[in-house]
Structure formats: C-alpha cells, structure tokens
Amino acid sequence: MANPTYTTHHGMKDILPGEVEAWQRLESLIREEAERYHFREIRTPVMEQTELIVRGVGQLTDIVSKEIFSFSRGDDNYVLRPECTAPVARAYTQHHMEQWGGTRKLFYIGPMFRAERPQKGRQRQFHQFGVEIMGSDDALADVEAISFMMRICHRIGITNTTLRINSIGDPDSRKAYTKALKEYFTPIKEKLSDLSRDRLEKNPLRILDSKEPEDHPLIEEAPRISDYLNQASADHFEAVKSYLDLQEISYEIDPLLVRGLDYYTRTAFELTSPDLGSQDALAGGGRYDLLVEEVGGPKTPAVGFAAGIERLLIACEELGIELAEPPRPDLYLVTLGERAKIWATEQLPKIREKGFSATMDYSGRSMKAQMKDANRELARFALIAGDNELDAGTFTLRDMTESSEESLTLEEIFNHIHPASTPGSN
Ligand code: HAM
Secondary structure, eight states: OOOOSOOOOTTOOOOOTTTHHHHHHHHHHHHHHHHHHTOEEOOOOSEEEHHHHHHHHOTTSHIIIIIOOEEEETTEEEEEOSOSHHHHHHHHHHTTGGGGOSOEEEEEEEEEEOOOOOBTTBOSEEEEEEEEEESOOOHHHHHHHHHHHHHHHHHHTOOOOEEEEEEOOOHHHHHHHHHHHHHHHGGGGGGSOHHHHHHHHHOGGGGGGOOOGGGHHHHHTSOOGGGTOOHHHHHHHHHHHHHHHHTTOOOEEOTTOOOSOTTOOSEEEEEEOGGGTTSOEEEEEEEOTTHHHHTTOOOOOEEEEEEEHHHHHHHHHHHTOOOOOOOOOSEEEEEOSHHHHHHHHHHHHHHHHTTOOEEEOSSOOOHHHHHHHHHHTTOSEEEEEOHHHHHHTOEEEEETTTTEEEEEOHHHHHHHOOOSOOTTOO
C-alpha cells in the first residue's frame, strides 16, 4: 500500500470503529457514576486565552513553559487547553456561579493538548475526564473527588492501583518550606542534575519531582513538608485522612508528591498503576483554594482531579478487560435484484421504527458478497429477499450465529427476533 499523503500529527490519534466502542462505554459509565454523585457536566471550549492558562497553571510549570500549543490571530492569543481546571475556574467566574448558591459539583470529558514528546501513554492530544468541586473548603470535598476517581476505576475493573496523597500546605506553609528547601539544596547544588539546579532557582518544590537518579539520595535527606504545615493545613490533612478511612479508601502518604501545576494548595493526590509502564499516573488532582481568585473571580476554595482516558484504556488492555463489544446489527437485508432492493429501501425505516438495528448492501453485490458482508458486520440475522420471496410473502431468515435458516413471513420474523439493544440506551 502506498504511503498516505496526509497523516495525523505526531502524538495525535484517530479513534477508529473497533476502538471507539470502549471509549463510548467508558464515557457512559462516567456519566452514570457522575449522576450517582450528582456531578453536573460542563463543556468549555478547547481554546482559551493564553493569559488564563499562564496565570492559572503557572508560568514556570513544564506545561506552560514548554508544552502549550498557542497562536495568535489579530489581537487575540489562543491556546489549546492543556488541562481543564483553569478553564473551569474561568467559566465559574465568568458565569458568576458563586451566585447559584451552594457548592458546584462539575465534571467534564474532553480532549486536552500538550506538546510533549509522545510515547506510550503520552500524547499531544489526549483525553481527560475530571471533576471540580467549587466553593467548599471542607476535607469531605477532597474525599468526594478521590472517591469518584476510585469508583470509576473500580467500575472498570482496574483495582491494582496505588493512591498517594500529600499536603503541600497553603502559601504560608509553602513559603517556609520552599525557604528550607533552598537552604538545604544550595550548598549541595553542584551534586544536583542540571534540571534540578534550574528548578532550585525557579521552583525548588519541583526538585522533589525529579526523575534524575543523581537527585534521589539528596531528595531522600531533604526537609519534609509535614514539618512546615501550619495548623490549619495540618488539621485539613488529618481530616482528609480520617474521611478516607471512613470510606475505606486505602492510601499511602507520599511526602515527595508535589504535582506539576502551580495552583495546588493543601491536598495533592495521584493514582498510579503498575500496568502502565513509565507513564504510570492514571489520575491526579488536589485542592486549589486560590485559583479562582487568581483568574479574577471571588474567593472560592475548590478541589478536583483529572484522569487520562487513554491511560485507563491502556490499563484495561494490559489487564485483559474488554469494556465493550463491537455493535451487531439485528438484521442485514440481503437483496437479490432491483425489486427486492426497492422493497428493502421501503422496509428499512419501518424495521428501525420497530426498534431493530438494520443495514443492507448499497452497491448491488452478489448474494455471496452480501452474506460475507453480513458476517463481517457481525449481523445477528440475515433476511434474504428476492423475487420468489416477495411473490410468496415469506423470507429466508438466517441466524448468523447458529448458521440455521427458517422461512418466515415478515410478521413471524418480528415475533421471532427481538432487538439486541436500543441504540443510545447503554
Ligand atoms: P495532570 O496530572 O496534569 O493534572 O493530568 C491528569 C491526568 O491526565 C494524568 O494523570 C494522566 O493520566 C493524564 N495525562 C496528562 N498528560 C497526558 C498526556 N500527555 N498524554 C496522556 N495522558 C496524559 C491535571 O491536568 C489537573 N487539571 C488535574 C486537576 C483537576 N487538579 C485539580 N482538578
């Protein structure tokens, strides 16, 4: 086969029939659970103002400094959203959702864009689902977000996961901790990797995230955030832990978990899976009590998470979890000759009206070719119609699974078979 002239961009994928069914199943499962938790869906544009993402996610983060797709048109600067928390904070502010009363529990599903080096589980266009609980500073909101994340994995059957949690405190605690990290790392900075030395200047907290082996022994001995939390942050973290215990959600405390986005305050968490290889984070999130104000809104404590849909699907593949089967039409109308084609054209909408899924050949192929096609399309039954059948008013109904045939009138056929599924109801 000749190489195609046009292909998708590096790190961006088509989701084809055969693959898309698992996506649809996962999305409907997320919507079903969202309804149980009373999260309401929000859909924001895939493009935002560059300034929102820079301020929201943080100028010095990898995402903003290296990974955003941005362009300008006239006086406007556009960015393809790399994540959805800052856009949700923007929408919350723009639509004055604080005036809607109470806590807003929102969820989203959609594509995100980061110009990362593609590898397994890391794409440039990828998809997330996530929740944002806006307007509560209670630790129970943190646990609701975590609980939803765990529930989705549980429903899918991904249970071999590790939930790691940490508190990175509020700005006061973090200021004191950042100072302590600077004091600890500065005298030994020659031993740090280039990347960490750079971070020491810009954002010392992110050194804790380093993947460079030479940094690890130094990080091991570094001061711990738990010693710098102020009382309110420490109390909040204790409450999160006790609510997780109440809901029997197991976790590990990871004092080195800092996350790569600047908006976090207090709780940070990540869910990893050993089935994913090097990109092992299924989901991550945390509390961001200052973000809404940062983007011009009212004081709004909030917490949320996002999970990578591709990564959930990779985990399913590794675990042999089949989320969905390809769709099977109830009926494939096999027509012999022009008269039968006209008859079938008339029947198709009536058959579908009865709730059956049905298709037929459109290109006047031989009966053998049509039967082959019915098989390829996984039809449950083939209804064979030619001049003889139309004259007699009885048709051959072939059960494609059992390979058996019966001669029946249309009425008998529709008493005999039942729609396998109602489209849109799964
Ligand atoms: P994040 O940790 O950057 O957090 O992304 C969340 C999840 O998205 C990751 O755990 C991973 O599964 C998936 N993901 C991230 N980048 C890629 C990529 N290049 N390819 C494939 N999957 C990827 C956030 O985005 C925050 N907005 C989460 C949040 C919500 N925090 C509070 N609320």
